[in-house]
Amino acid sequence: MAEVRARVKLNVGQHSHIPAEIVSFHGLKDGEEHVALIFNEADKNEVPLIRMHSECLTGDVFHSSRCDCGEQLNECIETMHEQGGIILYLRQEGRGIGLYNKIDAYVLQSQGMNTYEANNHLGFDDDLRDFSDAVLMLQAMGLNHVKLMTNNPRKLNALNNAGIEVDKVVGTHAHIKDGNRHYLEAKVKHGSHMLDMEKVPEKK
Ligand SMILES: Nc1nc2c(ncn2[C@@H]2O[C@H](COP(=O)(O)OP(=O)(O)OP(=O)(O)O)[C@@H](O)[C@H]2O)c(=O)[nH]1
Numbered sequence: 001m002a003e004v005r006a007r008v009k010l011n012v013g014q015h016s017h018i019p020a021e022i023v024s025f026h027g028l029k030d031g032e033e034h035v036a037l038i039f040n041e042a043d044k045n046e047v048p049l050i051r052m053h054s055e056c057l058t059g060d061v062f063h064s065s066r067c068d069c070g071e072q073l074n075e076c077i078e079t080m081h082e083q084g085g086i087i088l089y090l091r092q093e094g095r096g097i098g099l100y101n102k103i104d105a106y107v108l109q110s111q112g113m114n115t116y117e118a119n120n121h122l123g124f125d126d127d128l129r130d131f132s133d134a135v136l137m138l139q140a141m142g143l144n145h146v147k148l149m150t151n152n153p154r155k156l157n158a159l160n161n162a163g164i165e166v167d168k169v170v171g172t173h174a175h176i177k178d179g180n181r182h183y184l185e186a187k188v189k190h191g192s193h194m195l196d197m198e199k200v201p202e203k204k
């Protein structure tokens with residue numbers, strides 16, 4: 001069992017205009033400092049929208065052209081600002097292989113491998129992530145019934161297997177840009193992602 005350690009208000013988003021709360025935890029298992037961001041007191045709603053977002057320093061912070069992580073994170077923050085929701089920000093950089101190994105994988109991708117081939121070439125499986133700490137975080141916040149924002153069936157399976165009831169899966173948009181099309185196509189073809197490459201975000 002994990003427990004909430006601290007919960008405090010902060011504003012987030014590109015203009016620090018979105019009210020939220022950040023939550024830390026005691027008793028998580030993998031030793032990483034995972035956090036939750038709660039929008040509009042979503043944990044008090046009956047069935048909150050949640051996202052399990054794996055850390056991507058290059059995408060989330062630097063808006064790298066190689067992936068869609070930063071855009072997905074912004075999309076979730078905007079959606080949850082409107083509807084309420086909870087982001088579990090999971091410190092699982094590089095699908096669990098870590099930042100330096102991901103950069104090594106990028107070197108191989110620059111030479112023509114896809115994202116999974118590069119992982120395998122380095123001696124890693126396609127995806128090392130385990131979502132049991134995400135389940136502990138949900139349980140610590142008293143949630144066993146959610147809507148899930150993802151295109152990744154592994155995340156849905158992880159919740160189902162842990163007895164968390166998922167009412168609905170909400171896909172994110174395809175954030176295609178110069179440099180990430182092959183990455184997104186590999187996720188659809190080899191990673192079974194339910195990403196609709198035609199579902200582009202509306203221009204604001
Ligand atoms: N190993 C490796 N990891 C990558 C690469 N590109 C992005 N990542 C990592 O992939 C993870 C993306 O995770 P999520 O944002 O949870 O997305 P997802 O599993 O693709 O599923 P969605 O919920 O549909 O977005 C992050 O940890 C990134 O750092 C890559 O080329 N190689």
Ligand SMILES: [Zn+2]
Nearest residue numbers: 056059067069
């Ligand atoms: Zn990324």
